Amino acid sequence: MATTTWAIDPTHSEVQFKIKHLVISTVTGSFKKFEGQAVTENDSFENAQVTFALDVNSIDTNQEQRDEHLRNNDFFDAATYPQITFTSTSLTKTGDDEYKLAGNMTIKDVTKPVTLDVEFGGVATDFYGNEKAGFEISGKINRKEFGLTFHAVTEAGSIVLGDDVKLSASVQLIKQKEEVAA
Numbered sequence: 001m002a003t004t005t006w007a008i009d010p011t012h013s014e015v016q017f018k019i020k021h022l023v024i025s026t027v028t029g030s031f032k033k034f035e036g037q038a039v040t041e042n043d044s045f046e047n048a049q050v051t052f053a054l055d056v057n058s059i060d061t062n063q064e065q066r067d068e069h070l071r072n073n074d075f076f077d078a079a080t081y082p083q084i085t086f087t088s089t090s091l092t093k094t095g096d097d098e099y100k101l102a103g104n105m106t107i108k109d110v111t112k113p114v115t116l117d118v119e120f121g122g123v124a125t126d127f128y129g130n131e132k133a134g135f136e137i138s139g140k141i142n143r144k145e146f147g148l149t150f151h152a153v154t155e156a157g158s159i160v161l162g163d164d165v166k167l168s169a170s171v172q173l174i175k176q177k178e179e180v181a182a
Contacts, residue, residue, distance in 0.1 A: 006038045006133060006173035008052075015054060018166040019143070029061035029070075036086075038173060045120065045133070050088035050101060057082060081108045091118070101137065107146035114141060116167070131175040138168045 016030045036052035038045065056078040059070050071078040088103035099118040104111050121134030143165050 002042055004040045004043055005176040006040065006048075007176055008034065008036045009132065009172045009174045010034065012132075012172035013170060015167075015169045017168075019164070027061060027066075029059060029067075031055065031058050031084075032060055033058035036171075037176075038091075045099070046091060046093045048088070048091045050086070050091060050103065052086040054084040055082065056084060077108060086114070089113070097121070105141070105146070110146045112141075112145055114139060133173045133175070135171045135173070136168070137171060138166070140164055140166050 010033075013034075014030060015034055016028060018026045018028050031054045033055035034053060036050065038048040038050045040048045056076045057071060059067050059076070059078075061067055061070070070076055076084075085106045086103050088101055090100075090102045092100045092102075094100055097120040099120065101116040101118045103114060103116075105114040116137050116139035119136040121136065123131060123133045125131050141164070
Protein backbone atom coordinates (compact mmCIF):
# COMPACT_ATOMS: atom_id res chain seq x y z
CA MET A 1 0.00 0.00 0.00
CA ALA A 2 1.39 3.39 -0.99
CA THR A 3 1.55 6.09 1.65
CA THR A 4 2.18 9.77 1.20
CA THR A 5 3.76 12.03 3.81
CA TRP A 6 2.75 15.68 3.92
CA ALA A 7 4.88 17.96 6.13
CA ILE A 8 3.81 21.32 7.53
CA ASP A 9 5.18 24.33 5.68
CA PRO A 10 5.84 26.65 8.66
CA THR A 11 6.29 29.74 6.48
CA HIS A 12 2.72 29.40 5.19
CA SER A 13 1.05 28.18 8.39
CA GLU A 14 0.00 29.71 11.70
CA VAL A 15 -1.33 28.50 15.03
CA GLN A 16 -3.39 30.79 17.26
CA PHE A 17 -5.40 30.68 20.46
CA LYS A 18 -7.95 32.99 22.08
CA ILE A 19 -8.99 33.25 25.71
CA LYS A 20 -11.36 35.58 27.54
CA HIS A 21 -9.69 38.21 29.72
CA LEU A 22 -11.70 39.83 32.52
CA VAL A 23 -14.72 38.17 30.85
CA ILE A 24 -15.17 41.29 28.69
CA SER A 25 -12.54 40.94 25.97
CA THR A 26 -10.38 38.37 24.25
CA VAL A 27 -6.60 37.98 24.23
CA THR A 28 -5.17 36.38 21.11
CA GLY A 29 -1.83 34.63 21.02
CA SER A 30 0.14 32.40 18.72
CA PHE A 31 2.94 29.90 18.69
CA LYS A 32 5.73 30.86 16.28
CA LYS A 33 7.50 27.47 16.12
CA PHE A 34 5.76 24.17 15.37
CA GLU A 35 6.09 21.07 13.25
CA GLY A 36 3.87 18.27 12.09
CA GLN A 37 2.85 15.92 9.35
CA ALA A 38 0.02 13.91 7.90
CA VAL A 39 0.59 10.42 6.50
CA THR A 40 -2.09 9.43 4.01
CA GLU A 41 -2.98 6.32 2.05
CA ASN A 42 -2.40 7.37 -1.53
CA ASP A 43 -3.59 11.00 -1.75
CA SER A 44 -6.81 10.80 0.27
CA PHE A 45 -6.71 12.67 3.58
CA GLU A 46 -9.49 10.57 5.11
CA ASN A 47 -8.01 8.42 7.89
CA ALA A 48 -4.67 10.25 7.68
CA GLN A 49 -2.34 9.84 10.64
CA VAL A 50 -1.62 13.33 11.95
CA THR A 51 1.10 14.37 14.41
CA PHE A 52 1.79 17.90 15.57
CA ALA A 53 4.08 19.60 18.10
CA LEU A 54 4.21 23.21 19.31
CA ASP A 55 7.27 24.83 20.90
CA VAL A 56 5.85 26.35 24.12
CA ASN A 57 8.76 28.81 24.34
CA SER A 58 7.62 30.36 21.05
CA ILE A 59 4.35 31.64 22.58
CA ASP A 60 3.59 35.22 21.55
CA THR A 61 0.72 37.36 22.84
CA ASN A 62 2.33 40.63 21.75
CA GLN A 63 3.21 41.40 25.38
CA GLU A 64 6.56 40.05 26.67
CA GLN A 65 5.69 40.10 30.40
CA ARG A 66 2.54 38.07 29.77
CA ASP A 67 4.48 35.65 27.54
CA GLU A 68 7.05 35.09 30.30
CA HIS A 69 4.23 34.47 32.79
CA LEU A 70 2.66 31.92 30.41
CA ARG A 71 6.02 30.12 30.10
CA ASN A 72 6.52 29.83 33.87
CA ASN A 73 5.13 27.35 36.43
CA ASP A 74 1.77 29.17 36.77
CA PHE A 75 0.88 28.02 33.26
CA PHE A 76 2.88 25.90 30.79
CA ASP A 77 6.11 25.30 32.79
CA ALA A 78 8.03 25.40 29.51
CA ALA A 79 11.33 24.50 31.19
CA THR A 80 9.90 21.10 32.18
CA TYR A 81 7.34 20.65 29.37
CA PRO A 82 8.74 22.40 26.26
CA GLN A 83 6.16 20.99 23.82
CA ILE A 84 2.43 20.67 23.34
CA THR A 85 1.71 17.62 21.20
CA PHE A 86 -1.20 16.13 19.29
CA THR A 87 -1.46 12.63 17.82
CA SER A 88 -4.54 11.72 15.83
CA THR A 89 -6.70 8.68 16.39
CA SER A 90 -8.97 9.40 13.40
CA LEU A 91 -9.67 11.87 10.60
CA THR A 92 -13.22 11.39 9.37
CA LYS A 93 -14.83 13.09 6.40
CA THR A 94 -18.15 14.68 7.42
CA GLY A 95 -18.94 16.75 4.31
CA ASP A 96 -17.53 17.78 0.93
CA ASP A 97 -14.52 19.56 2.41
CA GLU A 98 -15.16 19.01 6.11
CA TYR A 99 -13.56 16.58 8.52
CA LYS A 100 -13.47 15.77 12.24
CA LEU A 101 -9.95 15.26 13.56
CA ALA A 102 -9.89 13.27 16.80
CA GLY A 103 -6.77 12.60 18.78
CA ASN A 104 -4.82 12.97 22.00
CA MET A 105 -3.46 16.35 23.02
CA THR A 106 -0.75 16.58 25.66
CA ILE A 107 -0.15 19.81 27.56
CA LYS A 108 2.34 19.60 30.42
CA ASP A 109 1.95 16.01 31.64
CA VAL A 110 -1.79 15.74 30.92
CA THR A 111 -3.09 13.89 27.85
CA LYS A 112 -6.76 14.20 26.92
CA PRO A 113 -8.86 13.30 23.87
CA VAL A 114 -9.73 16.31 21.70
CA THR A 115 -11.88 16.62 18.56
CA LEU A 116 -11.15 19.44 16.11
CA ASP A 117 -13.07 20.72 13.09
CA VAL A 118 -11.12 20.68 9.83
CA GLU A 119 -11.95 22.42 6.58
CA PHE A 120 -9.98 21.24 3.53
CA GLY A 121 -9.06 24.18 1.32
CA GLY A 122 -7.80 22.14 -1.62
CA VAL A 123 -4.54 21.16 -3.31
CA ALA A 124 -2.35 23.39 -5.50
CA THR A 125 1.15 23.39 -6.98
CA ASP A 126 3.44 26.28 -6.02
CA PHE A 127 5.99 28.12 -8.23
CA TYR A 128 8.64 25.50 -7.43
CA GLY A 129 6.55 22.48 -8.43
CA ASN A 130 5.71 21.47 -4.84
CA GLU A 131 2.25 20.02 -4.33
CA LYS A 132 0.56 21.64 -1.33
CA ALA A 133 -2.67 21.11 0.59
CA GLY A 134 -4.42 23.70 2.77
CA PHE A 135 -6.49 23.24 5.90
CA GLU A 136 -8.30 25.43 8.45
CA ILE A 137 -8.49 23.76 11.86
CA SER A 138 -10.52 24.94 14.83
CA GLY A 139 -11.64 23.71 18.21
CA LYS A 140 -11.94 24.47 21.88
CA ILE A 141 -10.39 23.02 25.03
CA ASN A 142 -10.86 23.69 28.73
CA ARG A 143 -7.47 24.83 30.01
CA LYS A 144 -8.09 23.50 33.54
CA GLU A 145 -8.51 19.95 32.20
CA PHE A 146 -4.88 20.16 31.06
CA GLY A 147 -3.49 21.39 34.38
CA LEU A 148 -3.47 25.07 33.41
CA THR A 149 -5.27 25.97 36.61
CA PHE A 150 -3.88 29.45 37.37
CA HIS A 151 -6.76 31.45 38.78
CA ALA A 152 -6.91 35.08 39.81
CA VAL A 153 -9.66 37.52 40.67
CA THR A 154 -9.31 41.29 40.50
CA GLU A 155 -9.87 43.48 43.55
CA ALA A 156 -13.33 44.27 42.14
CA GLY A 157 -14.15 40.54 41.90
CA SER A 158 -13.70 39.99 38.14
CA ILE A 159 -12.28 36.68 36.96
CA VAL A 160 -9.02 37.34 35.13
CA LEU A 161 -9.06 34.37 32.70
CA GLY A 162 -11.80 32.25 31.20
CA ASP A 163 -11.54 28.46 31.22
CA ASP A 164 -12.21 27.84 27.53
CA VAL A 165 -9.42 28.31 25.01
CA LYS A 166 -10.33 28.57 21.34
CA LEU A 167 -7.78 27.02 19.01
CA SER A 168 -7.32 27.82 15.35
CA ALA A 169 -4.70 26.92 12.80
CA SER A 170 -4.25 27.69 9.15
CA VAL A 171 -1.99 24.95 7.84
CA GLN A 172 -0.31 24.39 4.51
CA LEU A 173 1.21 20.93 3.95
CA ILE A 174 3.91 20.06 1.39
CA LYS A 175 3.72 16.66 -0.26
CA GLN A 176 6.90 14.68 0.42
CA LYS A 177 8.17 11.65 -1.46
CA GLU A 178 5.90 8.63 -1.88
CA GLU A 179 6.87 5.48 -0.05
CA VAL A 180 5.88 1.92 -0.76
CA ALA A 181 5.44 -0.40 2.21
CA ALA A 182 7.04 -3.81 1.88
